[in-house]
Amino acid sequence: MKKMIVFLKKKKGMSFEDFRDHYENVHVPLCGERIGHLIQDFRRYYPQNLNNLYHGRPDADSSYDDGTSYDAVAVYTIKDEQALAELIRIGQDVEFQRIITEDEERFCDRAATREGVADEFTGLGLNG
Secondary structure: OOOEEEEEOOOOOOOOHHHHHHHHHHHHHHHHHHHOOOOOOOOOOEEOOOOOOOOOOOOOOOOOOOOOOOOOEEEEEOOOOOHHHHHHHOOOOOOHHHHHHHHHHHEHHHHEEEEEEEEEEOOOOOHO
């Protein structure tokens, strides 16, 4: 199943609470009106207090122990390949880009935003 993952960083000088409020109550509904029909599931995560996974080990790079790089991680489960193609088409639409860009400029650091499509992998995992 295809997932689209978006990493967001709040606009400099904006409080986390204002960032999250705008994202949840303005941006998400704005996007939902345009692409919601293509999405099977949509989850948001707000990471806090992240540290270098190898903190304390001799091979750890201490330059990366500065907390969380992103203020929100959004994971969209895309319905199917047709929906992915339509999502890409809509994302390239000039009017869609204008509307979304204007809103993003109100609450996030657009230069730091990252997105990509990923395949979900499930299996036995850590429990055997």
